[in-house]
Amino acid sequence: VPEPDDGPRPTPQEVLQRVWGYDAFRGDQAEIIDTLVAGGDALVLMPTGGGKSLCYQVPSLVRPGTGIVVSPLIALMQDQVDALSALGVRAGFLNSTQQPHERRAVEQAFLDSELDLLYLAPERLRVPDTVDLLDQGRIALFAIDEAHCVSQWGHDFRPDYLQLSMVHERWPDVPRIALTATATAATHAEIASRLQLEDAKHFVASFDRPNIQYRIAPKDNPRAQLVDLLRSEHPGDAGIVYCLSRASVEQTADHLVAAGIPALPYHAGLDRQVRARNQARFLREDGLVMVATIAFGMGIDKPDVRFVAHLDLPKSVEGYYQETGRAGRDGLPSTAWLAYGLADVVQQRRMIDTSDGDAAHRRRLTQHLDAMLALCETVTCRRVQLLNYFGQSGEPCGNCDTCLTPPESWDGTVAAQKLLSTIVRLDQRNQRYGVGHLVDILRGKTTPRVQQLGHATLSTFGVGTDLSDGEWRGVVRQLLAMELLAVDTDGYGTLRLSPLSSEVLRGDREVRLRREPERTGRSRGGSSG
Ligand code: ADP
Ligand code: ZN
Numbered sequence: 001v002p003e004p005d006d007g008p009r010p011t012p013q014e015v016l017q018r019v020w021g022y023d024a025f026r027g028d029q030a031e032i033i034d035t036l037v038a039g040g041d042a043l044v045l046m047p048t049g050g051g052k053s054l055c056y057q058v059p060s061l062v063r064p065g066t067g068i069v070v071s072p073l074i075a076l077m078q079d080q081v082d083a084l085s086a087l088g089v090r091a092g093f094l095n096s097t098q099q100p101h102e103r104r105a106v107e108q109a110f111l112d113s114e115l116d117l118l119y120l121a122p123e124r125l126r127v128p129d130t131v132d133l134l135d136q137g138r139i140a141l142f143a144i145d146e147a148h149c150v151s152q153w154g155h156d157f158r159p160d161y162l163q164l165s166m167v168h169e170r171w172p173d174v175p176r177i178a179l180t181a182t183a184t185a186a187t188h189a190e191i192a193s194r195l196q197l198e199d200a201k202h203f204v205a206s207f208d209r210p211n212i213q214y215r216i217a218p219k220d221n222p223r224a225q226l227v228d229l230l231r232s233e234h235p236g237d238a239g240i241v242y243c244l245s246r247a248s249v250e251q252t253a254d255h256l257v258a259a260g261i262p263a264l265p266y267h268a269g270l271d272r273q274v275r276a277r278n279q280a281r282f283l284r285e286d287g288l289v290m291v292a293t294i295a296f297g298m299g300i301d302k303p304d305v306r307f308v309a310h311l312d313l314p315k316s317v318e319g320y321y322q323e324t325g326r327a328g329r330d331g332l333p334s335t336a337w338l339a340y341g342l343a344d345v346v347q348q349r350r351m352i353d354t355s356d357g358d359a360a361h362r363r364r365l366t367q368h369l370d371a372m373l374a375l376c377e378t379v380t381c382r383r384v385q386l387l388n389y390f391g392q393s394g395e396p397c398g399n400c401d402t403c404l405t406p407p408e409s410w411d412g413t414v415a416a417q418k419l420l421s422t423i424v425r426l427d428q429r430n431q432r433y434g435v436g437h438l439v440d441i442l443r444g445k446t447t448p449r450v451q452q453l454g455h456a457t458l459s460t461f462g463v464g465t466d467l468s469d470g471e472w473r474g475v476v477r478q479l480l481a482m483e484l485l486a487v488d489t490d491g492y493g494t495l496r497l498s499p500l501s502s503e504v505l506r507g508d509r510e511v512r513l514r515r516e517p518e519r520t521g522r523s524r525g526g527s528s529g
Contacts, residue, residue: 012037015061016054019087026051028203032177033058036141041176041200043147043192047207048181048322049303049329056143056177057117061089063175065138066115070122070167071145072158073299075276077119079283083301084117093119094130110137122149122160131170139174142167146298147178150194151187153364154318156298165196176200182322185391207321207390211328212336214382215401216375218474218517219341222311223255229309229337230261230289237306238282241291242323244312252311253291266292297323303330309337313344316368317375317389340376342435342477346493349480353489373481378402379409379514405517412513415467415475416484416504418442422460423485423497424505432494439464439472474516484511 012033016022025033028044029051035042036059046052060067071077077093084091092106092115109115110133124130148154150161168176178195180187192198217225226241241256243249246267256263264278282290283302290296294314308327314320320338328334352365371389378385381396381403388394396403422441426432431453440447441455444462455461464472476495479485486498503509 009062009064012058012062015058019061019089020054025054027205029054029058032201032203033062035201036175036177037062039173039175041197042178043188043195043197043200043202044177044179044205045183045188045203045207046179046181046205047209048325049209049331050181050205052145052179052181053301055179056141056145057084057089059175059177060117060140060143063140065113065140066110067117067140067143068134069117069119069143069145070125070164071119071299072122072149072156072161073146074121075279076299077121079301080119089116090114091117091119094124095119095121096123107133113138116140122158122164125166126160126163134171139171142171142174142176144176144178144195146180147191147195148180148182148187151190153190154182154187162194165194168196181325182318184318184389187318207387207392208383208394209325209328210397210399211331212324212334213399213401214324214336214386216338216340216382217401219339219344222339223252225339226252226309226311227256227259227261229307229335230256231259233335234307236287238287238302238304239289239307239309240297240305240323240326241289241309241311242294242314243291244293246293248311249291249293256289256291261289262287263289263291266290266296268293268295294319294323297326300326301329302326304332305329305334306332307335307337309335309339311339313338313340313348313376314372315348315365317371317386318368320372320375321386321390338376342473342480343493345373345477345480346487349487350489350491350493353487370481370483377478377481377514379407407517408515409512410515412475412478412511413504413507413509415464415472415513416479416511417507418460418463419472419475419479420485420497420501420505422458423495423501425458425460426455427497432488432490432496434493435473435476435495438476438495439469442472443467443469471516475513478513479511482511484509 016025027050032042032044032055044052044055056067056069074095074097077095081091081093092109094103094106110118144164149156149158151157178191178197241252243252246269249265249267253263253265264281266275266278282288305327308324314323324336327336348369352362355362355365375382375385379402382400383397384394422438437449440450441458441461442464444465446456450456483498484500484504486496488494488496504511
């Protein structure tokens, strides 16, 4: 019996105008949609804000049956369904947060061909009842959102994604589309193979976000720097501030509120209801600042996020790109600002050294961190560096801090040798120290500690008066970033030689360093330097 659905179907263009009120498709949208409407598969790499949702929503309305959207973002399903319902699209979801009667109502609607879109958490597809249900209805397509979650090497890995290839085995004739906003060449290949999308049409959009201004500033009392930034450039704007720890999230949110900036905390340690309420307020109210761990943000569709600030160093370029990508989805000028200092490098190197997992795992974490550090220390365009990381090319952008105020580089070989040979001499006495004491020695300061330890007699005592404390900290930070220097795992941030240090000490390696920008006003010598 032919279903009523089999009548004449609207075209994608008609759906776009009638349902969304938009005039034209953007970028690859039209071609992606045509591929699915014609029954083909697609793998879509498109940056945040590029318009991925329409790529599966429109063909779900054009093709007979229901579009099944697999998404890990359970917390957002209600919002997504509400937004679609407001447009007159018949949408529902099935996940663990529902009451049995709610679930049954959605299932019945699906069976009665009354749903255009059905959102599912990936773990639902492991439940035989769900698979039986899908078998009894009519499926327009499968959309696998946040497809990078299938990558075991990535930062968002979800084991339930691994079994999504079953979709293809079970329903080989149903077109599939996998979408992600984050993919290096390696992740891209992994998505294609794990989801059996090698034969799909691949659409790779430019990862450039021209309206985002990338800036990485030396960390020097980051909360005060943040307040300065928000007051001077983003008064009244909505934005996201990322911190590494829950404690730091709470303290930073309090700090902003005390400074008269409306801010809310978000982290996994907060009560579920508090989290949901803060997220809802951030989405609905104007000019709120969300201070959060990286637990916040995936799938958040708030077009007017004017800035994303990182008070701690992200662990990878993928993470940095994804988090900063939440700024400026409406295409208007936005700021991505990161405060980065010596302590970040020390902390993350140590976290990797003491992390669980085998040597290969630690090596991978180190590669991720090294790429992030290279982005921080680059003297060339940050955007070009970002694009290169994702295998794309670009021209110096004129809209990042290194383009706007090009940093000078200088030959830091001799400075590096002075520092490293001080460490060698202390090593000979079986002594190890952190950056503060080493800089005191190099700058020839007769502190009580220097006197007590007799370090004024070291041959390198006072050989570094040509550089300021801040410049020396910059040398240490950059040597750590380049792995020409290492941090002990003792937890005190003491410094030691790395396997590469000897190349510098022997004079076999030139060390080019980024000149530290002049610091203005604020207190110097903080431990965050
Ligand atoms: P992504 O999922 O890739 O981050 P979205 O699908 O959320 O991006 O789209 C980002 C914004 O752009 C949304 O507000 C969406 O409505 C809008 N948008 C997408 N495609 C178009 C289009 N063709 N014309 C106008 N606006 C669009
Ligand atoms: Zn640039």
